[in-house]
Structure formats: C-alpha cells, structure tokens
Amino acid sequence: xxxxxxxxxxxxxxxxxxxxxxxxxxxxxxxxxxxxxxxxxxxxxxxxxxxxxxxxxxxxxxxxxxxxxxxxxxxxxxxxxxxxxxxxxxxxxxxxxxxxxxxxxxxxxxxxxxxxxxxxxxxxxxxxxxxxxxxxxxxxxxxxxxxxxxxxxxxxxxxxxxxxxxxxxxxxxxxxxxxxxxxxxxxxxxxxxxxxxxxxxxxxxxxxxx
Numbered sequence: 171x172x173x174x175x176x177x178x179x180x181x182x183x184x185x186x187x188x189x190x191x192x193x194x195x196x197x198x199x200x201x202x203x204x205x206x207x208x209x210x211x212x213x214x215x216x217x218x219x220x221x222x223x224x225x226x227x228x229x230x231x232x233x234x235x236x237x238x239x240x241x242x243x244x245x246x247x248x249x250x251x252x253x254x255x256x257x258x259x260x261x262x263x264x265x266x267x268x269x270x271x272x273x274x275x276x277x278x279x280x281x282x283x284x285x286x287x288x289x290x291x292x293x294x295x296x297x298x299x300x301x302x303x304x305x306x307x308x309x310x311x312x313x314x315x316x317x318x319x320x321x322x323x324x325x326x327x328x329x330x331x332x333x334x335x336x337x338x339x340x341x342x343x344x345x346x347x348x349x350x351x352x353x354x355x356x357x358x359x360x361x362x363x364x365x366x367x368x369x370x371x372x373x374x375x376x377x378x379x380x
Contacts, residue, residue, distance in 0.1 A: 171211050180218050187211060203272040206264040209280070213261035223255035231265030231283065233273045239265075245290035252291060260287060305330070 171184050191207055210226070217224035230251050232243040244265075251258055262280025264272055275282050281298055288296035305327070306316045322330075 171215065174215055178215070178219055180215055182214050182218050184211060184215070200272060202264065202274045205274055206261070206272050209261035209263045213259050217259035220259070222257040222259045225251045225255065225258045225260050227261045227264050227283065228266035228270060228272060230260060231286065233265055233267050235267060237273060239286060241290060244286065248287055248290045
C-alpha cells in the first residue's frame with residue numbers, strides 16, 4: 171500500500187491508518203473486522219486516485235443477524251450515499267450487522283458487493299473486472315489456446331459457476347444478484363472484463379430469458 175501511495179503520489183495517510191489499526195489491536199477485535207482492513211485501505215487509495223468519494227461498506231451494505239443480506243436497508247443506504255456524493259467507491263468483501271459489527275462475505279465477496287450494489291441501485295450495467303479477459307471454455311492459466319466465450323446466457327453462466335468456473339462465483343449469490351437485477355430491469359445486460367478495462371475483450375452476459 172505504501173508503494174502504491176508513493177507511485178501514484180496520493181495524499182491518503184496510509185501510514186497513520188496502519189498505526190491506528192495497530193494501536194486498536196486487541197483480543198476483542200473480531201477476525202472479520204481485522205480481515206476487512208485490506209479492502210478498506212485499498213478502496214481509500216482507489217477513491218482518491220479516481221476522484222470519487224470513499225464510502226465504507228459497513229455503512230451501506232447491511233446484514234440481518236442470521237447473516238442474510240438486508241436488501242431493503244442496503245438499498246436505502248446505497249441510494250442515499252450515491253445521491254449525496256454522486257460517484258462513490260465502496261470496498262468489497264464485507265458489510266455490517268445492525269449493531270455495526272463487521273461481517274465478511276463468502277468466497278467471491280468482492281464480486282458479490284459489486285452485484286449487490288448494482289442490484290439495489292437498479293444499475294443499467296454491471297461490469298466485473300477480473301485478471302482474465304472475459305470467460306473462456308477452460309482456464310487460460312492451465313490450458314493454452316482456449317476459446318473466449320463472447321456471449322453467454324445467465325443460465326449457462328450459472329451452470330459454469332456450479333461446475334467450478336471462477337470468473338464469477340455462484341457461492342454467496344453473485345450470479346443470483348445479477349439475475350435478480352435482470353428481472354427487475356428487464357433489459358439488463360452485463361459483462362466480464364479483463365485487467366485492461368474497457369479495452370479488454372469482453373464476455374457479454376445475455377438476456378435472462380435466453
């Protein structure tokens with residue numbers, strides 16, 4: 171994080187943030203709270219770099235005490251934050267219970283945060299930026315000369331996820347949230363992009379009705 175701050179000439183005092191965290195460490199701190207700090211720090215740096223407002227996930231992504239996502243509460247809080255700031259960066263991977271204690275999302279948690287935020291804000295488009303350019307017929311890190319899937323339906327994507335595809339995770343409901351968003355919006359389409367962002371080859375996720 172220090173290297174990122176220096177190379178991007180950012181003002182966020184990450185060293186002070188580290189010192190504050192170190193001073194607060196004790197046996198009463200939950201593992202979830204400690205584990206959430208990586209995303210918390212990274213989002214602060216990203217928000218400053220792109221000129222958006224940082225909004226802590228614990229203040230907008232809410233869980234019920236049975237660990238189920240509280241979509242109603244989250245929708246109000248996300249909407250209020252977006253209305254107040256216009257453009258926001260929210261850390262992935264965690265949210266909070268009604269008492270503000272931190273709760274971690276399961277595997278693929280950052281994907282899930284993105285899909286939840288798109289769902290509750292009724293976004294026109296949800297893009298998932300990954301370390302590979304789209305969705306392939308096999309893992310490009312294992313098999314050479316694999317074919318990129320340019321278009322895929324939600325049903326096919328869910329099946330791939332159940333069978334172990336890691337670009338989007340079914341566990342935790344990422345794909346379920348995308349499907350729910352599609353049902354709400356009717357004409358929703360989504361995409362999976364690689365690490366070159368908008369210039370990357372894209373795998374488009376087609377209509378829920380296909």
